[in-house]
Amino acid sequence: MTLKSNTRKLAKLGKQVSDRLNRNARVYRFETNKAQVYSMCGFLPADDCRMLVRMIDQDAVPSTLYDASEDNEFRTSSSCNFSRHDPEIQRITQRISGLLGIDTGYGETIQGQRYQVGQQFKMHHDFFHERTSYWEREMSRSGQRTWTAMVYLNQPEGGGETHFPHLGFGVVPQAGTLLAWNNLSPEGKPNGYTAHIGAPVTAGTKYIITNWFRERPWADD
């Protein structure tokens, strides 16, 4: 038996979150009807960005993939798996969840990412794909990925943009800017248009945090 999402619940979540962001005058909605993509400048203050950069530098390990890809160059960044018990991480988590209006319990523990010169994350979707080795495990654990929220912690000297090739736009990293999108369609199904890349950094280092939300409360290992 293949585990399935509750698409009605996911459709409702998509509408709830997008209605909330649409009402927020500080949040910008990208002009496309193919996906719900938003950004907000100045979401995180500079001292929080600096604190997170320090934490990432302390604990970064090579990034992993759900689907071990043949391509060694697919995701070459380093990641930092923060502790969800860290009070500072809880504060940042609450800030993100509060903006989106999703209970903090639905978010995977925030991850930090560091990309050095030449490092990148090639085109991918954040939602889970059926018929993969991880599908049953992830679907029984906390269900499909719904929204992604990421925050740029600095501005690398060159490169590192987040591009959405099917939507025709990209975002240049700027310290404190949040970028959030619904990985699912208004019907609550995986939305292929949300494919995105973290372009190679060409100068300096890029730091971000990522918060992926799930269909059901996050069950930690």
Ligand SMILES: O=C(O)CCC(=O)C(=O)O
């Ligand atoms: O680095 C980026 O700009 C994109 C990161 C990303 O796609 C992810 O963490 O899922």
Ligand SMILES: [Fe+2]
């Ligand atoms: Fe992604």
